[in-house]
Structure formats: C-alpha cells, structure tokens
Amino acid sequence: MIKVDHIxxxxxxxxxxxxxxxxxxxxxxxxxxxxxxxxxxxFTIADGEMVGYIGPNGAGKSSTIKVLSGILTPDQGSCIxxxxxxxxxxxxxxxxxxxxxxxxxQLWWDVPVIDSYELLRDIYRIPEKTYRSNLExxxxxxxxxxxxxxxxxxxxxxxxxxxxxxASLLHSPKILFLDExxxxxxxxxxxxxxxxxxxxxxxHHTTVILTTHDMQDIETLTKRILLIxxxxxxxxxxxxxxxxxxxxxxxxxxxxxxxxxxPIEGLTLMKKEGQRAIFYLxxxxxxxSDAISYISKQVEVRDLSVDGPSIDEIIAGLYHxxxx
Numbered sequence: 001m002i003k004v005d006h007i008x009x010x011x012x013x014x015x016x017x018x019x020x021x022x023x024x025x026x027x028x029x030x031x032x033x034x035x036x037x038x039x040x041x042x043f044t045i046a047d048g049e050m051v052g053y054i055g056p057n058g059a060g061k062s063s064t065i066k067v068l069s070g071i072l073t074p075d076q077g078s079c080i081x082x083x084x085x086x087x088x089x090x091x092x093x094x095x096x097x098x099x100x101x102x103x104x105x106q107l108w109w110d111v112p113v114i115d116s117y118e119l120l121r122d123i124y125r126i127p128e129k130t131y132r133s134n135l136e137x138x139x140x141x142x143x144x145x146x147x148x149x150x151x152x153x154x155x156x157x158x159x160x161x162x163x164x165x166x167a168s169l170l171h172s173p174k175i176l177f178l179d180e181x182x183x184x185x186x187x188x189x190x191x192x193x194x195x196x197x198x199x200x201x202x203x204h205h206t207t208v209i210l211t212t213h214d215m216q217d218i219e220t221l222t223k224r225i226l227l228i229x230x231x232x233x234x235x236x237x238x239x240x241x242x243x244x245x246x247x248x249x250x251x252x253x254x255x256x257x258x259x260x261x262x263p264i265e266g267l268t269l270m271k272k273e274g275q276r277a278i279f280y281l282x283x284x285x286x287x288x289s290d291a292i293s294y295i296s297k298q299v300e301v302r303d304l305s306v307d308g309p310s311i312d313e314i315i316a317g318l319y320h321x322x323x324x
Contacts, residue, residue: 107164
C-alpha cells in the first residue's frame, strides 16, 4: 500500500542573464527563484495496482518518484509505503522497490551485464537460490540470453532498457517505479517491455507506477491514471471513464466525388486533400447517422470511416481542459 498525504517539495534555482558581466555579478550576488515541484499532493495506490502517472514536462512526475523511492525528502507532508517512511528507512525500503529511470543507468558501462547483476546481488544480499531463480526467469521473459555477457556500452538502447528492467527486479521488489521505460525504443522493443510488465503484474502481483509521455504505454498497461500539472494532482480516475468523457467527439473521414461538402453545425472541417476530407463530429449536436445522411445527399461517397479519438488526443484534451 502506498499512501501519500499533502506532500510538498520546493527547489531553489539560481538564475542569471547571459554574458560575462552577468556571470561576474553572480559571483557576489546570486539571484534565486523558488520552484514548487510538488504542491500538496495526496493519493493512495493499492497493492498490485498498475497506475499511469502523467503530465507535461516539469509537472512533478520524476520528483514524486524520487520522494516515493526515498531519494528526496519532502518539505512537508507524509508518505507511508508498506508501513515505512521512504526517506527515513531507506535501507529497508529499497529492498521492496525497483526503480527504472529511462535516461539513467544502474549498469556498469564497461563490464558485461552479468557482472553488474552479480554486484547487485551482493548489494541487495539476495540469497543465491533466489538470485538464480529470478535471473533465469528474467533472462527468459526479456530474451536476454544473447546479451547478458556483452558490455553495457555495446548494447543498443532497446537491449539496455531490457537489461535495466531485469536489474531492477533481481531482488523481487513488491513495487516497481518506471520513469519513461520505453523512451527511444523501437516498436518491437516497446511491445516486448509492455508484455513483460503485464506478465510481471499478473504473476507476482507487483505494484507498478508508470510515468511516460508514450500514451500507448498508458493504454496498454494501466486502468487508472493520475494527472499532475504544476506540482498539483489535477485528476485521479479510471482510463475508461476518461475515454467516455471524450467520446462525444469523433473523426469522420470521407472520400467522395462531386461538389464540395459544406460543413454544418456539429460538423467541422479539419483537413482536406483533393477529394478526401476529414471532419470533427460533435455527437452532442449531430448524430453519426445524421452526419452520414447529410454528406450522402451532397456528394457521391466512395469511402467513409468514423473513428473515436486516439489515446494521444484524449490526453491532449485532458491537458487542455486542465490548462497544463
């Protein structure tokens, strides 16, 4: 169980203008600005739950993960994870968590991956039998057989990320924090990572908190999302409910011949390429059947499709609605 109550965190950041004279002045009189990374955030996550933690750059996602993992101490508020305060009981706490930062590595650069795993076994004091069992399972599920004896610096990004995820799970953590785990990965690697995370949750009931800008990760892995913006939790809800909220708008694509289609109330032209037009249909104003009937009376329809908003469009709509 993760319980966060009224957590706040402020950073003091130095600022100066460009130029040598400004740099010289800053030696004697430095100007600072206080940035509120987290502003009175509260939420609860149950054991075994997979939650998407989303928001624009600078919203406070990574700061939250660092507080939950015990790296940062908040200015105020409380956080209890499995009965422990992360920043006060770090040694006991890290035994129960795994953390993957997409832009940082916990593998040693110039040695084979297996050597990094052996060192992590000693750091976490993993029993030999448990280590061998976990390593065998992770190597199989993440398809690492051909690469764990290769130095980290010689791996592709996709290969390294799979090794990073395995490294974070060698000690059988109950909670996994994933911060941009699929950043820069190709389609095949992304699918492999997503399938593995789903299997991990199904088999071991591992709690997963996922922060990412890849909305396909969110749609595939999570049912609940937390939206953070400007350090505040703006929304906490089920993804299906959010989809329903935005389902009143549809994209209607028409290939036709004949004269032009004149938009009416509820039917807005978004894009036109020759005899192909894309409309936004507001279903609160005009039904799909009425829109198709209206278009059919004006032109000869060769092809027509109606699509709901994509997950990216839904999240963009959320950002717009909450002005983040």
